[in-house]
Amino acid sequence: MKPPVIIAGILLLLLSVIGGVVAMMSQGGGAAAYDSMSGQEIYAKLCQQCHGERGTAPRGLANSYARKREFWNEENLLAYIASPISVKKKMPHLRDSKRVMPAISKSISVAARRKLVAHVLGLMDALEPKTGGPSTRSAQ
Structure with a gap:
């Protein structure tokens, strides 16, 4: 790769990480506010961007x-949402990806995280081919 391409890639990665950090830091009402939100609302605030x-x-x-x-x-x-870098190494579909999302704020409760994860899994299910449902295989 040529140096300008590498620099552009690094800048894009930094902008993505900074954008995620800014989104998490702008948590209106603090982390406790997430407890009263639905998984879809949490997703809209933290992930949808x-x-x-x-x-x-x-x-x-x-x-x-x-x-x-x-x-x-x-x-x-x-x-993964708690520690994307460490889990990424264990996931076959992510190992070669250059992208790394920011971790979710540690101050967001487990209950709110579970609602978010349920929503994300629902989005994944909706994107599955109509010929069959999601696989029951678990990647660990």
């Missing part, structure tokens, strides 16, 4: 959830 309303990543800022359901369950998705 990059992943899109339906998880299709229309602007290319993040990965789409399409055809990813077989890799995810509640347990490993909760771990």
Whole structure:
């Protein structure tokens, strides 16, 4: 790769990370406010900017959830949103990706995280091919 391409890639990654951090820091009403929100509302506030309303990543800022359901369950998705870099190394569909999303704020409760994860898994299910449901395989 040529140096300008590398620099552009690094800048794009930094902007994505900074955007995620800014989104998390602008948590209106504090982290406790998430406890009273639905999973869809939490997703709209923290994830939709990059992943899109339906998880299709229309602007290319993040990965789409399409055809990813077989890799995810509640347990490993909760771990991923808490520590994307460490979990990424264990996930076959993410290992080669250069993208890394920011971790969710540690101050957001487990209950709110579970609502968010349930919503994301629902988006993944909706993006599955109509010939069959999600695989029951768990990636650990």
